[in-house]
Amino acid sequence: MKLINYKWRQLILSLSCLLLIIGCTNLYPTSNQDIKLLKVATDPTFIPFEIQTASGKLEGFDIDLMNALAKVVGFAIQFESLPFDGMISTLEAKRVDAAISGITITAERLKTIAFSRPYFKAGLAIAVRENNHNIKNFNTLQGKKIAVQIGSTGADFAKTIPNAKISTFNSGPEFFQDLLNGNVDAVVSDAFATLYAIKNGKLKGIKVVADLLTQEYYGIATPKDSPHLKKINKAIASMLSNGTYKQIYQKWFNAEPPQLPES
Known part of the structure; x- marks a missing residue:
């Protein structure tokens, strides 16, 4: 009888620990369970890359690209409208996680912020x-x-x-x-x-x-040492290889996209 009671006590104790672990996991989800919210600055006056409709909805090549990228890496995007000339300082202050608005990759800008691999050839x-x-x-x-x-x-x-x-x-x-x-x-x-x-x-x-x-190349701009940059680059590479980028490009420019360098 004592042996049976002991076994039951052990079983109950084990179940209690298991429930406690499950409860803590629900209270504090792991990073794999979280969907990372990415704050992305954009200037909605740069048509056709960024367009703000009468209802306030954002559309455009950059918007489609960023939304497609978010699906690849599991981000949730929160766009924030900013004037173009304020984007670099906002990134430097790390008030946003990224910026996309036809931002040309230049040596001068690379001194203070970082860029993804090129996603658009322009001029x-x-x-x-x-x-x-x-x-x-x-x-x-x-x-x-x-x-x-x-x-x-x-x-x-x-x-x-x-x-x-x-x-x-x-x-x-x-x-x-x-x-x-x-x-x-x-x-x-x-x-x-x-x-x-x-x-x-x-x-x-x-x-x-x-x-x-x-001849210029646009990149997705981020603060220096961004923890998201590697994932952003992998997502761009994935979209270039699986045809997603081509679909977005043809939607907005009705042409074959040019070859893009990796850096």
Whole structure:
């Protein structure tokens, strides 16, 4: 009888420990059970990479790419709208986990933040009014009034134009409107965003001239030493190999995506 009671006491004690372990596991889930919330900054004025609809919903190439990436690595994305010129400082302060908004990978930016492997091949272009036949290339920009976006590589490039009078703006719609109003002679900005806007009838009276001024690559920006960067890079590689990237690219640009370098 004593032996049986002893065995029951042992069984009850074992079950109690098991229930305690299960309870603690539910209270404090393991990292594998958690879905990591990733705060991602983006500028919704950079069409077609970021678009904010009338209802407030975010759409665009970058948005689709980031949402697809989140599914691969098991992240939940929380987008935060920021003006483009505030993204680098926000990343430096680690107030967001990442930023995606056509951010060109440059040596200067790499001094203070980190980038994923390139996810888009881009470049700068010159946009002028349709009736302008004088501006045809870089050399003919000398001494002209040039509009650029604050903090962009277009703004950096414009500084190399001899005697140019540079006007800075917070977003594309603002500097294109200034161009249409005749307040500036040309805009130096992302070629894909400009061509997309012209194609979709949102920039009537504007044309792109000459070849691309530069060749650039966009990356997903993160703070230095980000714990998420390795997963982000693996997800981009996976989407490039399994056709997901191609589907997103063709949806927004109706063309075959170019080859992208690993770094």
